[in-house]
Amino acid sequence: MSSSDRARAEVPFVVIPDTPSVLVTVTDEALREVACGMGTLETTVAPGIYRIEQRFAGAVATQYVEVGAEPFTRCLPLPRIPAPAPVRRTATAHDGHLAAAVRWSRRSTYLSGPPTVMVLLRNLRHGRRLDPYALEIGGESGEAVDGGEAGWHVDEREGWSVWSGPLPPGGYRLRLRRPSGEGLPLAQALWVSEGWTTLVFVGNGPRGAQPQHASVEMAPLGAGWSPLDEELSLAREAALSGLRQGIDLISDQQLFPMLESDHADPLLGVVGAHAILLDRRPDLRRLEEVVRRLAPHLPGHPDVAALCTLLDGGGGMPGPVSSPPMLAASCRLLVEADAADPGVIEDGSVAEAAAEGLVGRGVWTTWLERERRPDPAAVRGGPPPGGPVGSRPLTADPVGRVQAYIQEIAGLEGRAVEDVLHDVSRDELCRRTGLPHRPVERAIEGLRGPGPARGRAG
Template identity: 30%
Template sequence: MSISRNRKAPLRVTAAEEATEIFVIDSSLSRVASGMGSLDVKVRPGIYKVRLRSGASMEDTLVEVQEGDGATVAPRAIAFDSAAPLHGTLTTHEPHQAAWARASEPPSLHWGTGAGLFVMVRDPAIVRGKESRTEPWAGITVQDAEGRTLGAMDKDGERMQEVGVGWLHAEADPGMHLICVDTGLRGVQCMAVHLSRGWQTQVILATATVMRSRVAGEREDGPATLRRSLRRAVPADAAIFYARPGGAQDPAQAQELLRLTELVRQGLTQGRPTAPLAEVKSGRWSATGNPMLALLTGYVEAAKPKPDARLLRSLAGELAAELPGHPDVLALHLLAGGSLTPRRKGVSTITYPAQWVAPNPDDPAGRPQLLQPPMLAAGLPALLGAMDPAPGSLVQRIKESLLPGAPWLVWRRTAATRMRSAQSAR
């Protein structure tokens, strides 16, 4: 009954999604191979564990590789955690999907024209069978680039109280907006979102427990230690997508691409190479229809020790047409070896809008100044490699208050990071 272990046999693994990581572990529990999306390796006949990882979720399958035929593993898609109630995720919830579908309806708020913003917040605890006793919309505001509050989720938003979901749906001017969440003891956390003409930016937030405490209290039978928890939206874990306002897309294909976008975002957070590069190179999807997936893929590629500069240039070029003036597109352009000004033949240049990049009259070298931050944390060092933070600008003020561990650029608002105009407003 023993297996001949002299001849290697094929082990083929095809994950349901290209952003799923694959690990092959031998019977002594050592990793022998790894890949993304699919893997085709030759191994000695024997027992192996195939581990798939999507986001933070893992699934193990034990497989016996036979001499000659080998083995094939083709598991189903893995449910992973996401702030967005995507199909097949751990906390998907039909009422939350219904709330998200409101994004395709006409906006109820009008802060400007040319771009759309849909901010949704939900409490995933309700999906896990826990009553939603918190108010997920508490403390969430949308502000313009000057720090003026455009809308507060609890006052201006809509909600389905019983299922713990709320949203703000607005037409707005293209450009930077801030989404801020007052988390109580952990301060006000803010993130920049850049709205682009012709696109609706969808920001899906989920709540999490930000603080647990035990306090002395009273129960019917006398003094007792009571557990308290504070749940608030977490900007660092937000799912952000670009969609065509009111656009109709095949729902199944849309969900597949949104799942992919989320997996790439989570991979970027963990420093894992989850970009669907084979799909990009095969042309199965393009930056034209999926700008956020393209942005995240570009950043994952740029984080590699030897990034594919041609791929980065291609993504930055396509994105520049879709999201003109987007700071993350400029950051990708710079990471691909491009420059801000024509320096030498063959180096591509890119135009940038005056609202977030300004010339520096005091710098004889013509090095411009950066006024507004990008959306993604990895973009800031790329931009600051080519520009200086403008004195007094938001970029300069938030530099020391950035929160780690998030793909998005999130900072804690302090007296120093608060907008000057907001400070003087009465």
């Protein structure tokens, strides 16, 4: 058949995914790419067998179709994504878990009053062993504030446990009550804003609770969680998946409603703002509009402060940040800003400790704790005792990490450490090591002091 005959034989080919942020790829029998794009695809193809692949929020779905002489149109069901929140149209939707989230986002399991924090731990697959007391909520300085196991409400038959209570506005941390299999005392940042309830959905996987893969939402205080807007929930999962992978995975059709959700869930706007930054050419004007709209709803929120560092003049940033932001991408913005303008992160604060001990563990700010923590056995059934018991392993010394890095450069290049310090600025060392200014400055001072470090390395 000639090329003109083949062109005449081609027929319209349209595939329509269930939600616009699905990446669709179509290949022919020879595995040659025919079309690729986010959302609905429209093209023309010759009759034959085609492979349609969908990717959404980490899930992949594939089907083969036969195209004949007639126009082809196919509506594609949403790939079966697992989601920490019990959202419908996902592989992990569960009516009992949904009802629990609605109820306990309005009622407290610990103390009295409308809850400002709810943490729901749930089995994503039936039959998995669930430790209902696997998680602990800590205060700004590390002490447990959830009342121990007595503060949690458990439904073993349905496979979930929940903690909800009226915590004052400010910074908190979520962690495993007992260290993970690696023995690491990891903490994950939480924030409570005045007039809002912070909702944390944690899945229970084959190895137990997985706070690093949590979904975090906000709802007006007293209104509780609402599962009605499924499209926004799916947009959140797509955006979080993009942040995990460092690529833009959300369409404008889903991004724009996220950016305008400040009255319903301002954290969606924060996540959407970071999704903007994943674009090759981010729309900084739109980003500024989003940040300025979010600021009145979330005064003092460290994630909003981090985004303000990208705006001219700091975008009205109120002052040094003392609590770690929830998103790791926000934490990295603060570190970059602190390197260029020391004092963006408050010296000696938890935010500084988190930045120094930051570990790559998903989208949420997670760090190695340096504080001593109470023995979990001592807090069963009630609040922790007055004095901490037992020590926790310390974070690898950030000053030592910087000094080792500088000495390694000196050794590889056969130069004196002092020469390296002369050529590599403090700001550049902050950028390369991902650390705020204080540990870098202490490392430089230590290397410039008397001792063998001043000599030629290697």
